[in-house]
Amino acid sequence: MTKLRLAIVGAGPAGIYAADILLKAERQFDVSIDLFEQLPAPYGLVRYGVAPDHPRIKGVITALREVLDRGDIRIFGNVRFGEDITLDDLKQHYNAVIFSTGAIRDADLDIPGIDAHGSYGAADFVSWFDGHPDVPREWPLEAESVAVIGNGNVALDITRMLAKHADDLLPTEVPDNVYQGLKASPVTDVHVFGRRGPAQVKFTPLELRELGELRDVDMVVYDEDFDYDEASLAAIQTNKQVKVIDRVLQEWRTRPGVNNGGGEASRRLHLHFWAKPVEVVKDAEGRVAAFRYERTKPDAEGGVVGTGEIREVPIQAIYRAVGYFGSPLKDIPFDERHGVIPNHEGQVLSAESNERIPGVYATGWIKRGPVGLIGHTKSDAMETVRHVINDQGEWWRPAHPEEEAIPALLEERGVRWTDLDGWHRLDEHEMALGAPHERARIKVVPRDEMIAISRGE
Numbered sequence: 001m002t003k004l005r006l007a008i009v010g011a012g013p014a015g016i017y018a019a020d021i022l023l024k025a026e027r028q029f030d031v032s033i034d035l036f037e038q039l040p041a042p043y044g045l046v047r048y049g050v051a052p053d054h055p056r057i058k059g060v061i062t063a064l065r066e067v068l069d070r071g072d073i074r075i076f077g078n079v080r081f082g083e084d085i086t087l088d089d090l091k092q093h094y095n096a097v098i099f100s101t102g103a104i105r106d107a108d109l110d111i112p113g114i115d116a117h118g119s120y121g122a123a124d125f126v127s128w129f130d131g132h133p134d135v136p137r138e139w140p141l142e143a144e145s146v147a148v149i150g151n152g153n154v155a156l157d158i159t160r161m162l163a164k165h166a167d168d169l170l171p172t173e174v175p176d177n178v179y180q181g182l183k184a185s186p187v188t189d190v191h192v193f194g195r196r197g198p199a200q201v202k203f204t205p206l207e208l209r210e211l212g213e214l215r216d217v218d219m220v221v222y223d224e225d226f227d228y229d230e231a232s233l234a235a236i237q238t239n240k241q242v243k244v245i246d247r248v249l250q251e252w253r254t255r256p257g258v259n260n261g262g263g264e265a266s267r268r269l270h271l272h273f274w275a276k277p278v279e280v281v282k283d284a285e286g287r288v289a290a291f292r293y294e295r296t297k298p299d300a301e302g303g304v305v306g307t308g309e310i311r312e313v314p315i316q317a318i319y320r321a322v323g324y325f326g327s328p329l330k331d332i333p334f335d336e337r338h339g340v341i342p343n344h345e346g347q348v349l350s351a352e353s354n355e356r357i358p359g360v361y362a363t364g365w366i367k368r369g370p371v372g373l374i375g376h377t378k379s380d381a382m383e384t385v386r387h388v389i390n391d392q393g394e395w396w397r398p399a400h401p402e403e404e405a406i407p408a409l410l411e412e413r414g415v416r417w418t419d420l421d422g423w424h425r426l427d428e429h430e431m432a433l434g435a436p437h438e439r440a441r442i443k444v445v446p447r448d449e450m451i452a453i454s455r456g457e
Helices: 013-024 044-048 060-069 087-093 122-129 153-163 176-183 205-211 230-238 240-253 376-390 405-412 420-437 447-454
Strands: 003-009 030-037 073-077 096-099 119-121 145-149 189-193 217-220 267-272 275-282 288-298 304-314 317-320 347-349 356-362
Touching (some): 003 013, 013 030, 013 060, 013 073, 044 060, 073 420, 096 376, 119 122, 122 153, 122 176, 122 317, 145 153, 153 189, 153 205, 189 288, 205 240, 230 240, 275 304, 356 376
Parallel strands (some): 003 030, 030 073, 119 317, 145 189, 189 267, 217 267
Antiparallel strands (some): 275 288, 288 304
């Protein structure tokens, strides 16, 4: 019987779902799958892109763990595609490859002053508070007043982490260096800005509701933002999610002091709608001094138009959370405009000729961009896997398909790769660190320490 040797680059939800779907699919051939992951631990953005106080979302890991723990998928962690293993290597050892490398860079916000000292991207901050091994251990939390630009769930994650008191994170898996950094933060005010109105936000009701439950944090909204047009009223009446979001915001409007700067809490969280970013104002030393924006209004077609009214809020730090962006991979076509691998339903296309490249596929955010929730990744993977199966006649014909060739190759190149048993060792180690403190786990952050524990060194 024919056998498909498949490489998957990226061991986050997209890659693991693709492997699981293929193994369960009806097919006329055997399958052998190797997952390659640049980090020493699997699960991608579920481990390194979800705030530590969101254990419900991290429950996705349970389902992913069950897939890996079946034992029919090999994983090679701490292996960088393009450095430790190349496309030519994969062609020597596999019939095809699926790239599921996600999107971990910040999309740009092209306004004057965005390069000021104290101006940050959401992705970098999320990586820091999630204990990503490849970012600095320290984060400059020196501002009393902070702006967050964006009206999606990532913006709310950042807002919550900035406004929440660090002690309230202790039951979670927050790394100790992150706890200590947040504990020392002098922040008193966090301002969230979105260019459209309350009925057009992109975050989910659960995320929004959680903001109003933060201890010792006052919610501040502004009556002028709730003069709804007909399109907004229609959205509230016809869309259940928008209706719930409106209900939450309307409840906040009734809280004491909500429209005059807050009540008695030591921290305030301000939501500003109808605010188009114009400029980050710098001081004489080039540091963030204020955020300047233009008030917008509905354009009667679902969008917004500027009113010409310019406002300014004094701040000392600003975070842009306007979307994630993919990163190019060595020898793989890349769409610089959209931050994705050019493809048709997961079949990778040449950037020059737009023709299919045999044996090369994509799934997840690197395929379609950073949109949708984790669950959407399953249907996305199904589409790609269907093409992998149907394209059997175009698979590569590897010279060395034997499974033992990959460990030998990595060994020869001095790559300290980690495997599934190694992940189990690291997982158990982190949970043991957290147990005395009644915490889910305490993440090991330094890459070398993660590798040493995983490899039993």
